[in-house]
Amino acid sequence: MPLPFLGVASRLMELLIAAAGLSLVVAVVLGVRPVDRFSLDELRRTHEREELRILEEELPPAGPMVTCVRCGNVYDSRIPVCPECRHPA
Secondary structure, three states, X not given: OOOHHHHHHHHHXXXXXXXXXHHHHHHHHHHOOOOOOOOHHHHHHHHHXXXXXXXXXXXXXXXXXXXXOOOOOEEEOOOOEOOOOOOEO
């Protein structure tokens, strides 16, 4: 004699397993992004890091702080323009 609640419980278990599997697939797809060696975004980030490294080598030793007359931002006097509003020093 079959038990009536057993069919409902197995159906709920199937739905629970399906939901867990779907959420796992979504988490993997959203969380893991392969790094493309030929990505233009990665090339831009690498180029910006290299430009910053070269800029830091060319800058004189740290000097006094400067206040921007346009936005009031305080920054190092070695930087020729305000990092916030790009106004020249």
